[in-house]
Amino acid sequence: MDAVLELTHVTRTYRHGPHAVHALRDLDARLYAHSLTAVTGPSGSGKSTLLQCAAGLDRPTSGTVRLAGREISAMGERELTRLRRARIGFVFQSFNLLPTLTAQENVLLPLRLDGRRRDPVRARRMLARVGLDGRADARPGELSGGQQQRVAIARALITEPDVVFADEPTGALDQDTAAGVLELLREAVGEHGATVVVVTHDPAVAARADRVLRLADGRIAHDTVGVPA
Amino acid sequence: MTTGLATASVRARPSAFAGVFAALVFSATVVTACVAIAVSAAQAPASAAQAALSEMGVAFTLLTVYLSVFVIGQVMSLAVAQRRRESALLRAVGAGPWQIRRMVAVEALCAALLALPVGYALGALLARVWFAGLAGAGSVPDGMALRTGLPPLFAAFGVLFVSSQLGGMIGAWRASRIRPSEALAGSQVQGGERPGRVRGFASLAFLAAAGALTVASTVSSARDAAAQIPLVLLAYLVAIGLAGPWIGRLATAVAAPLLRRFGGVAGELAVAGCRARARRLSAAITPIALVTAFALAKFVSLTGAGATDWMEVFGTLLYAGFAGLVAANTLVMLVLERLREFSLLRTVGAEKRQVVAVVVAEGAVTALAGVGAGVLAACAVMVPLGARTGTPVSGLPGWVWAATLCCGAALVWAASCAPLGRMLRVRPIEGVLRRT
Structure with missing residues (x-):
């Protein structure tokens, strides 16, 4: 199997005045296509940094990151931006959507930013897939937290990206709503062949993952390949 | 505490x-x-x-x-x-x-x-x-x-x-x-609250008062009329300030077809933003209308002046500069509050120039509404009172009108884009996660 995402000797150090904080220390990881990987670990273990480096939102201090065979750790800002909108999907814990746009417009945003024509049919189909048919014209303020996360997932999936990165996507949701959102990510992998990387504190998310990377102190402490329940 | x-x-x-x-x-x-x-x-x-x-x-x-x-x-x-x-x-x-x-x-x-x-x-x-x-x-x-x-x-x-x-x-x-x-909900549009009925009535009241003041001034002496001009203008401007959300909506409706057609995704985002943030748009419109209206009224009065009067020129420069700085200051305040929004756009894949294009397109709506309202206020005052004080509006050459409109638009664009350089240097993910 080919690795979609390959991190080699990735180190990320932040400077806080005279102190250096090692968020990632010489980390190696290979993630394969069509899988759901959960990244867990205590606060400050480097989970979010790992996700940001892997997604081209941050640059490692040293080491390389390759996404679908292209080295993104060497790309310039503009190239990374184009890569993000065409090849990567994002879901954050909150504030995922532009409050001034409707659900449908939010979903279409990456395509529109890429200069592609407006395709409402495609957006509606994607919204239906995440269980939001009929809410295409609602603004984020009119949707519940769970519904907003569903819109964010629809937006992340619409470009058929190489990898979808999610940072605590269920962190702000109640248990039932979180389960629904998790199910959606699972479905994206199982039925549509997506590759999803989720940073999470939530044991329920980890339990449904194909693979769990447990981080401690900027390194991978456990790498468990599991059979999702 | x-x-x-x-x-x-x-x-x-x-x-x-x-x-x-x-x-x-x-x-x-x-x-x-x-x-x-x-x-x-x-x-x-x-x-x-x-x-x-x-x-x-x-x-x-x-x-x-x-x-x-x-x-x-x-x-x-x-x-x-x-x-x-x-x-x-x-x-x-x-x-x-x-x-x-x-x-x-x-x-x-x-x-x-x-x-x-x-x-x-x-x-x-x-x-x-x-x-x-x-x-x-x-x-x-x-x-x-x-x-x-x-x-x-x-x-x-x-x-x-x-x-x-x-x-x-x-x-x-x-x-x-x-x-x-x-x-508390993060999904709220900042400044998207609907303007109330009280605000609408207050705006109409000030509009009526400004109209009444204009009429009263036309029957007073030329000297008194000239002295009344700033006061009447200010009454119109208070009315504009109160009616801002509606003026903004009107300007958005006028500009929307053009922006959507020629502005690409930036135009669409700008139209959506202007529609949803009527109150913020209003805050930007008022100072632009203020500087435009006062500048035009002054230019019309100056057409009647003979030799250059230092006191007059300096005073005019003083408050035109003041109004311009205040307008720029407000526009900067309005852009600075949107770091999160711009950063989110960038994480989703907007290039820096696309974010700038959104701000420029929104600036076009602000300029249209602000300069337009300012011109209307200046005309409402100077058409009747300019005639009374012996400086009719028709005496103002066309190039002065054109220059004023251009300066108004340039002010909007320059001030709105000024903070962008710094804001776009913030890493997108940091901007999204930042609390404010």
């Missing part, structure tokens, strides 16, 4: 405080300069030149005081509105409406006290330049000396204190009435 809240609230959104501080400094500067000149002229030995200069000094002082009250009130209530979410959080943890109001009052007072010495010093300097200019043109009456002293300080403090408290009260009244749960 209240001062603790005030400090925390300033820390939470430093750009709002900085905006208020800047507006207060500008106001203190112009008030100090005008009062210094007016008082110095009044104290000079009596002569015809002295009387004329003194009268003009008083007129300028009154005008800058009116403008300052208007402008500070606006900026202060915008600053309070920008902190809607923080206020909601305070309400949620148990702060009463009166505590929010007191917090705003304390903050306004601190800002005024900090701005006063800076503005006073700048104003004293400006008065010197003004006086030197007058002396150079030979229009200083015999025996007149420039005295800065205490009267300008008291005047500036009075204006700053009263108008910042007043503006804060209006903003805080709204902020303290929100339900805690309502504004």
Whole structure:
């Protein structure tokens, strides 16, 4: 199997005045296509940094990151931006959507930013897939937290990206709503062949993952390949 | 406890405080300069030149005081509105409406006290330049000396204190009435609240009052009519300020087809943004309308002036500069609050130039609404009153109109894009995760 995402000797150090904080220390990881990987670990273990480096939102201090065979750790800002909108999907814990746009417009945003024509049919189909048919014209303020996360997932999936990165996507949701959102990510992998990387504190998310990377102190402490329940 | 809240609230959104501080400094500067000149002229030995200069000094002082009250009130209530979410959080943890109001009052007072010495010093300097200019043109009456002293300080403090408290009260009244749960949701559009009916009626009332004042001035003497012009203009501008959300909506509707057709995704985002943020758009429209209307009215009056009058020219430059700075300041405040939104756009894949394009497209709507409203206000005043004072609007050459419109639009674009350089250097993910 080919690795979609390959991190080699990735180190990320932040400077806080005279102190250096090692968020990632010489980390190696290979993630394969069509899988759901959960990244867990205590606060400050480097989970979010790992996700940001892997997604081209941050640059490692040293080491390389390759996404679908292209080295993104060497790309310039503009190239990374184009890569993000065409090849990567994002879901954050909150504030995922532009409050001034409707659900449908939010979903279409990456395509529109890429200069592609407006395709409402495609957006509606994607919204239906995440269980939001009929809410295409609602603004984020009119949707519940769970519904907003569903819109964010629809937006992340619409470009058929190489990898979808999610940072605590269920962190702000109640248990039932979180389960629904998790199910959606699972479905994206199982039925549509997506590759999803989720940073999470939530044991329920980890339990449904194909693979769990447990981080401690900027390194991978456990790498468990599991059979999702 | 209240001062603790005030400090925390300033820390939470430093750009709002900085905006208020800047507006207060500008106001203190112009008030100090005008009062210094007016008082110095009044104290000079009596002569015809002295009387004329003194009268003009008083007129300028009154005008800058009116403008300052208007402008500070606006900026202060915008600053309070920008902190809607923080206020909601305070309400949620148990702060009463009166505590929010007191917090705003304390903050306004601190800002005024900090701005006063800076503005006073700048104003004293400006008065010197003004006086030197007058002396150079030979229009200083015999025996007149420039005295800065205490009267300008008291005047500036009075204006700053009263108008910042007043503006804060209006903003805080709204902020303290929100339900805690309502504004806490992160998905709320900042400044998207629907304008109320009271606001609509108040706007119509001011419009009627401005109309009545215009009619009253047309039947008074030419001299009185000329003196009334700034006051009538200001009445129209208050009406525009109140009607801002509706004016913004109208301008958006007019510009939308063009922006959607030729603006690409940036145009679409701009239209959506302008539609959803009517109140914020309104805050941007008013100062642009102010500077446009006053500049045009002044240009029309100047068509009748004979030899260049230094006092007149300097005074005009002074308040045009003041209004321009205030407008720029407000626009910067409005852009600075949108770091999260721009950063989110960038994480989703917007290039920097696409974010700039959105701001430029929104600026087109702001300019259309602001400059348009300003031109209408200037015409509403100067068509009847210009004829009365012997300077008809038709006397203003076409290129002056064109230049004013271009300057208005250039001001909007320059000020809105000024903070973008810094904001776009923030890593997108940091901007999204940042709390404010």
